[in-house]
Amino acid sequence: METSTQAAAADATDDAGGTGTSGEPGTAGPGAVTDAGVGTDAGAGAGAGAGAGVVAGEPPVRAPAPPSSLSPSRAGDFMQCPLLYRFRVIDRLPEKPSEAATRGTLVHAVLERLFDAPAAERTAPRAKALVPGQWDRLRQARPELVELFADDADGERAARWLAEAERLVERWFTLEDPTRLEPAERELFVEAELDSGLRLRGIIDRVDVAPTGEVRIVDYKTGKAPRPEYAEGALFQMKFYALVVWRLKRVVPRRLQLVYLGSGDVLTYDPVMADLERVERKLLALWEAIRLATETGEWRPRPTKLCGWCDHRGRCPEFGGTPPPYPLPVGGTEPQVPAQVQGTMGRD
Numbered sequence: 001m002e003t004s005t006q007a008a009a010a011d012a013t014d015d016a017g018g019t020g021t022s023g024e025p026g027t028a029g030p031g032a033v034t035d036a037g038v039g040t041d042a043g044a045g046a047g048a049g050a051g052a053g054v055v056a057g058e059p060p061v062r063a064p065a066p067p068s069s070l071s072p073s074r075a076g077d078f079m080q081c082p083l084l085y086r087f088r089v090i091d092r093l094p095e096k097p098s099e100a101a102t103r104g105t106l107v108h109a110v111l112e113r114l115f116d117a118p119a120a121e122r123t124a125p126r127a128k129a130l131v132p133g134q135w136d137r138l139r140q141a142r143p144e145l146v147e148l149f150a151d152d153a154d155g156e157r158a159a160r161w162l163a164e165a166e167r168l169v170e171r172w173f174t175l176e177d178p179t180r181l182e183p184a185e186r187e188l189f190v191e192a193e194l195d196s197g198l199r200l201r202g203i204i205d206r207v208d209v210a211p212t213g214e215v216r217i218v219d220y221k222t223g224k225a226p227r228p229e230y231a232e233g234a235l236f237q238m239k240f241y242a243l244v245v246w247r248l249k250r251v252v253p254r255r256l257q258l259v260y261l262g263s264g265d266v267l268t269y270d271p272v273m274a275d276l277e278r279v280e281r282k283l284l285a286l287w288e289a290i291r292l293a294t295e296t297g298e299w300r301p302r303p304t305k306l307c308g309w310c311d312h313r314g315r316c317p318e319f320g321g322t323p324p325p326y327p328l329p330v331g332g333t334e335p336q337v338p339a340q341v342q343g344t345m346g347r348d
């Protein structure tokens with residue numbers, strides 16, 4: 001397994017822009033886009049937050065380019081709305097940082113850093129005390145975050161935001177006991193190439209390995225747990241990671257665990273090989289649809305209630321806008337999006 005653990009690694013993925021787990025069914029809204037992972041979205045840095053590394057109103061940091069790999073966040077983007085995927089992955093348009101996504105990044109950073117301390121010292125007060133310092137570090141790393149509270153002259157909104165981050169950190173202690181955990185990995189960047197050549201990549205918040213060798217993959221969410229009917233969608237990201245780990249280590253993770261700090265819930269799933277094979281088939285179909293859209297330049301908007309949080313409404317035809325000229329060469333035929341990759345993630 002590749003073990004580069006830094007957000008920088010994630011930034012090298014196709015995750016430019018966007019917000020990690022945006023568009024999770026059942027968690028629509030700002031809270032739904034908070035878990036890009038500190039390493040990201042995909043948390044601090046990585047995946048963390050909308051538009052990481054870019055500044056609203058300024059040109060894209062990187063030149064447009066065809067997609068070369070797939071992450072859970074971007075797979076989710078395409079399933080939510082192909083045009084959104086294009087704006088984020090092909091055009092690499094900047095997005096404004098959001099309070100929710102940034103708070104998610106901050107909380108991820110605190111939970112990761114807490115494990116630097118000896119087990120007995122991983123207490124809630126210590127974790128809370130890490131929040132201001134990690135917030136300072138985050139602002140230094142991402143100067144564009146200054147715009148989040150630019151209009152907050154008296155600092156009240158920023159204080160409430162920070163207090164909510166502290167509450168989320170404290171809630172974690174009601175769900176897990178870090179004094180009894182020794183993670184094998186934190187903010188683990190993983191990448192695997194399937195037989196088809198498709199590269200899958202992402203950042204796993206935490207990997208626990210039991211003395212027996214059983215692997216547990218853990219992801220923190222600062223939003224609320226989805227309703228039961230949407231749980232499958234929430235597990236898509238985890239099965240994606242499980243597939244990558246399986247491909248790298250030839251071991252099917254014993255457990256996938258989503259820790260929802262917003263609502264104080266823990267969602268677990270014990271995958272079997274058939275689950276991962278199903279996810280692989282779904283991702284291959286998805287990648288084929290992305291390849292066709294890339295070739296033809298046909299990226300159709302798919303309006304949903306999540307459009308309310310889309311930074312690109314002003315250039316979206318569904319809202320009277322006009323997309324920028326497609327920046328890649330066009331040829332081929334109309335894309336035929338397989339039925340199994342339409343709609344929300346998780347219907348595998």
Ligand code: SF4
Pocket residue numbers: 081083084301302303304306307310311312313316317318319
């Ligand atoms: S506003 Fe909605 S339909 Fe338009 S690009 Fe954004 S998510 Fe897609």
